[in-house]
Amino acid sequence: MNYLYERVAYLRGLAEGSELTEETREGKILLNIIDILEDFADSIEEVKREVEDLDEYVEALDEDLAVVEDDVYGEMDDDDDDEDDEDEFGFIELECPNCHEIIYLDEDATDDDDDIEVVCPSCHEKLHFEDACDEEGGCCGHHHHE
Numbered sequence: 001m002n003y004l005y006e007r008v009a010y011l012r013g014l015a016e017g018s019e020l021t022e023e024t025r026e027g028k029i030l031l032n033i034i035d036i037l038e039d040f041a042d043s044i045e046e047v048k049r050e051v052e053d054l055d056e057y058v059e060a061l062d063e064d065l066a067v068v069e070d071d072v073y074g075e076m077d078d079d080d081d082d083e084d085d086e087d088e089f090g091f092i093e094l095e096c097p098n099c100h101e102i103i104y105l106d107e108d109a110t111d112d113d114d115d116i117e118v119v120c121p122s123c124h125e126k127l128h129f130e131d132a133c134d135e136e137g138g139c140c141g142h143h144h145h146e
Helices: 002-017 025-073
Strands: 091-095 102-106 115-119 126-130 142-145
Touching (some): 102 115
Antiparallel strands (some): 091 142, 115 126
16 A cells, blocks of 8 residues: 555655645645545555454454364264265155245154144145155155155
8 A cells, every 4th residue: 555655645746846835726626636645545544454354353253163163063074975974864855736846844843743734935835745655755745865
């Protein structure tokens, strides 16, 4: 940002060397423009400092979030396979016959009842299906996932 201050100082020096005064209309305009340019340079410098502070803050938040993610999800390698993860919850994928929206249900919630009623979040249609399928699904149009 120093180059902005240098350029404003150069313009101020030219104005003083040209003996511009605020007594003439042109001199008054040019000197006020130089003052405004200096105000702009000050504002840009302040914004630059604030952005640098925000960058440092975001980096600190990112590091803290990484620690929290490791605590919650455990450290994961890139080659971890989701299917081998025993901590994953099972869910049922169900397609709404009205709007064809895919709805996911917790498999544990379907264990208690044979007849399950679900409301589609998209079209608000009430859906009924029986949870009398084998583990592969298919008898009532839903699929089991791990």
